[in-house]
Amino acid sequence: MIRVERVGPLATIQDLGRPGWFDSGVGIAGAADRASLRLANRLVGNPEGAAGIEVLLGGLELLADRHLTVAVTGAAAPASVDGRPMGAASVLEIEAGQRLRLGFAMAGLRSYVAVRGGIDVPAVLGSRSRDTLSGLGPDPLRAGDVLPVGPPPRLYPIVDVAPVLPPASGLLTVHVIPGPRDDWFSSVTALFAGDWTVSSATDRIGARLDRRSGPALERRVSSELPTEGMALGSIQVPPSGQPVVFLADHPITGGYPVIGVVADAEVDLVAQARPGQRIRFRPCLT
Incomplete structure (x- = not known):
C-alpha cells in the first residue's frame, strides 16, 4: 500500500x-x-x-x-x-x-x-x-x-537509470498531417506560418493555443459542420480561430472543423508543453 x-x-x-x-x-x-x-x-x-x-x-x-x-x-x-x-x-x-x-x-x-x-x-x-x-x-x-499495489511481476529488469532527456522547455516543433477539413480554411499554410503559444486553459482534454505570430486561421466555409469523429491529436478550430490540440481525454465527436492531426508519436510532446511555451507546426512529408 x-x-x-x-x-x-x-x-x-x-x-x-x-x-x-x-x-x-x-x-x-x-x-x-x-x-x-x-x-x-x-x-x-x-x-x-x-x-x-x-x-x-x-x-x-x-x-x-x-x-x-x-x-x-x-x-x-x-x-x-x-x-x-x-x-x-x-x-x-x-x-x-x-x-x-x-x-x-x-x-x-x-x-x-x-x-x-x-x-x-x-x-x-x-x-x-x-x-x-x-x-x-x-x-x-x-x-x-x-x-493498493498489485503483485510484483516475476521478471525484473537489471537497470538503474534510463538515459532520457527531460521535456523541451523552449520552442517545440510538431509535425501535422493536414485534413480532414483543411479545405474549410482559406489557406492551410496559415497553420504552419509563425508560432503558437500554449494557453493557461490547457488541460487533459486539449492544449489550447494562442497565436503568437503569423496570419490568422480564416474560415473559407461559413456553414455549420455536422458532428463527426475526433481522433487523438486532432487540431480543431472553433469560431475564435484559436486551435485546440486534442489530448487524452478529448471528446470522441465534435462539430468544429479539424484543420490537421498531430503525428501520433508527437502527441506526447504536446501533452508536456507548458502554458506560455511556443509551438511551431510543420507539415508531415510522408
Missing part, C-alpha cells in the same frame, strides 16, 4: 486507457504522455500498460508502508526520498516509512510515478484511468488516500 500525504495541482491514476468503447460514447483516455508512462513501467518491470500516477507540475508526496520499487519519468520534477535527491528516470528502492517527494517541475508538465506491481485500484470498463471529461475511473488523488 501507498499513502498519499500531499498532492499538488492534480494527480490522477492513469494506464494506457480503455479502447473499444466508442460505440458507447466513451473515449480511450489514459496517460497524456504515453511514452513516459511506458518507460516508468519498464523501469520497474511492469507491463507497459500498468496503472501509475500522473502528476501535474509536481507537489506529490507518497509514504510507503513496505518496500517498494518506484520510477519517476516525464516532466523534470526533482524527486527525493526522505530528503535525499534522486536522479531523473531512476529506479528507486523505497523502504517502509520512507517518503517520496516530487518538487515543482522545471520543464514539462506531467510526471509519471510507476510502482512495481502497478496501482491496483478497481478497473472501470477495463481501465484504471481517470477520464476527466466523462468522470469515469478513480477520483483524482487527495491527501489521505491509500493506494
Whole structure:
C-alpha cells in the first residue's frame, strides 16, 4: 500500500486507457504522455500498460508502508526520498516509512510515478484511468488516500537509470498531417506560418493555443459542420480561430472543423508543453 500525504495541482491514476468503447460514447483516455508512462513501467518491470500516477507540475508526496520499487519519468520534477535527491528516470528502492517527494517541475508538465506491481485500484470498463471529461475511473488523488499495489511481476529488469532527456522547455516543433477539413480554411499554410503559444486553459482534454505570430486561421466555409469523429491529436478550430490540440481525454465527436492531426508519436510532446511555451507546426512529408 501507498499513502498519499500531499498532492499538488492534480494527480490522477492513469494506464494506457480503455479502447473499444466508442460505440458507447466513451473515449480511450489514459496517460497524456504515453511514452513516459511506458518507460516508468519498464523501469520497474511492469507491463507497459500498468496503472501509475500522473502528476501535474509536481507537489506529490507518497509514504510507503513496505518496500517498494518506484520510477519517476516525464516532466523534470526533482524527486527525493526522505530528503535525499534522486536522479531523473531512476529506479528507486523505497523502504517502509520512507517518503517520496516530487518538487515543482522545471520543464514539462506531467510526471509519471510507476510502482512495481502497478496501482491496483478497481478497473472501470477495463481501465484504471481517470477520464476527466466523462468522470469515469478513480477520483483524482487527495491527501489521505491509500493506494493498493498489485503483485510484483516475476521478471525484473537489471537497470538503474534510463538515459532520457527531460521535456523541451523552449520552442517545440510538431509535425501535422493536414485534413480532414483543411479545405474549410482559406489557406492551410496559415497553420504552419509563425508560432503558437500554449494557453493557461490547457488541460487533459486539449492544449489550447494562442497565436503568437503569423496570419490568422480564416474560415473559407461559413456553414455549420455536422458532428463527426475526433481522433487523438486532432487540431480543431472553433469560431475564435484559436486551435485546440486534442489530448487524452478529448471528446470522441465534435462539430468544429479539424484543420490537421498531430503525428501520433508527437502527441506526447504536446501533452508536456507548458502554458506560455511556443509551438511551431510543420507539415508531415510522408
